[in-house]
Amino acid sequence: MSEGIILADNLVKIYKSTDIEVVALQGLDLSVEQGELMAIIGSSGSGKSTFLNMLGGLDRPSAGKLFVDGKNLFSMTEKELVEYKRSTVGFVWQNNGRNLLPYLSAYENIMMPMELIGGKERRARADMLLELVGLAHKKHHRMQEMSGGEQQRIAIAIALANQPKILLADEPTGSVDTKTSNYIFDIFRRLNEELGVTIVIVTHDVSLSKKVQRVAAIRDGKISSERILREDFAERVKNTDKTIDWHEAQTQDEFAILDKAGRIQLPQEMLQEMGLDGNKIRVVAADGKIILEKP
Ligand SMILES: Nc1ncnc2c1ncn2[C@@H]1O[C@H](COP(=O)(O)OP(=O)(O)OP(=O)(O)O)[C@@H](O)[C@H]1O
Numbered sequence: 001m002s003e004g005i006i007l008a009d010n011l012v013k014i015y016k017s018t019d020i021e022v023v024a025l026q027g028l029d030l031s032v033e034q035g036e037l038m039a040i041i042g043s044s045g046s047g048k049s050t051f052l053n054m055l056g057g058l059d060r061p062s063a064g065k066l067f068v069d070g071k072n073l074f075s076m077t078e079k080e081l082v083e084y085k086r087s088t089v090g091f092v093w094q095n096n097g098r099n100l101l102p103y104l105s106a107y108e109n110i111m112m113p114m115e116l117i118g119g120k121e122r123r124a125r126a127d128m129l130l131e132l133v134g135l136a137h138k139k140h141h142r143m144q145e146m147s148g149g150e151q152q153r154i155a156i157a158i159a160l161a162n163q164p165k166i167l168l169a170d171e172p173t174g175s176v177d178t179k180t181s182n183y184i185f186d187i188f189r190r191l192n193e194e195l196g197v198t199i200v201i202v203t204h205d206v207s208l209s210k211k212v213q214r215v216a217a218i219r220d221g222k223i224s225s226e227r228i229l230r231e232d233f234a235e236r237v238k239n240t241d242k243t244i245d246w247h248e249a250q251t252q253d254e255f256a257i258l259d260k261a262g263r264i265q266l267p268q269e270m271l272q273e274m275g276l277d278g279n280k281i282r283v284v285a286a287d288g289k290i291i292l293e294k295p
């Protein structure tokens with residue numbers, strides 16, 4: 001397999017209910033290198049959560065290929081899938097309520113998923129994680145006594161309890177304020193730099209933290225473009241508080257994604273500007289370039 005820790009190749013997910021089928025992923029191609037910190041953006045219903053759920057082993061893909069950490073998500077048995085979810089991937093949602101037990105303390109919540117680890121090691125790891133998310137001082141507070149942002153930080157610690165190689169976060173800052181959101185992005189950055197965890201974040205935030213190296217945009221269940229942070233820009237803002245607005249063109253290189261069948265999605269704005277009436281476009285090759293013209 002490829003050296004990427006995540007490899008999705010022409011990935012398809014179809015949801016079937018009694019009378020309708022929804023094609024949520026329509027041949028998605030994406031590879032993520034080990035140790036990357038990247039984000040996925042896209043409008044509502046574009047397939048972001050569907051893709052993350054496939055990666056997290058929460059739901060099975062319908063067609064295509066999906067390998068994570070060398071494991072084939074198509075051929076995994078139920079038993080292997082349970083082990084995969086326990087040890088290969090950690091998951092954080094926007095609404096963390098579902099992984100936290102309100103009557104238990106932060107510490108007890110973090111200890112919970114580590115039932116297979118010995119007592120001493122378990123306590124040490126829980127303390128280390130509390131430290132990492134900046135909540136060591138609230139160790140014995142019950143979850144219900146904590147703010148939404150603090151609960152979210154505990155949810156991140158829980159997701160890391162079993163030392164997953166990959167952390168998946170689905171709109172982790174969707175219901176917190178800007179300050180908390182920045183804090184959470186800083187935690188992700190430190191996790192990535194200090195523990196080497198590969199991180200994929202689904203977000204609506206366009207002004208992402210400067211340490212996201214790559215942003216992939218999903219449109220209609222396919223990766224339509226990828227923007228990669230320019231080295232020189234990354235270097236310039238390193239160790240500053242400046243955040244990157246991914247709308248600023250000079251900070252990044254933007255690429256459209258070409259699939260194996262030679263298809264690309266063109267940016268909607270460009271097509272509108274061209275003012276096509278119909279679905280035919282003239283394709284001309286000239287000087288090593290491919291030019292698209294209105295017929
Ligand atoms: N369990 C399901 N059953 C049927 N259709 C589904 C299911 N989950 C998602 N879908 C459909 O699949 C498509 C992609 O949904 P998905 O939740 O992945 O979007 P999203 O990009 O995460 O959107 P949002 O930003 O609103 O969270 C949508 O059309 C959605 O209605």
Ligand SMILES: [Mg+2]
Binds near residue numbers: 048049
């Ligand atoms: Mg979603």
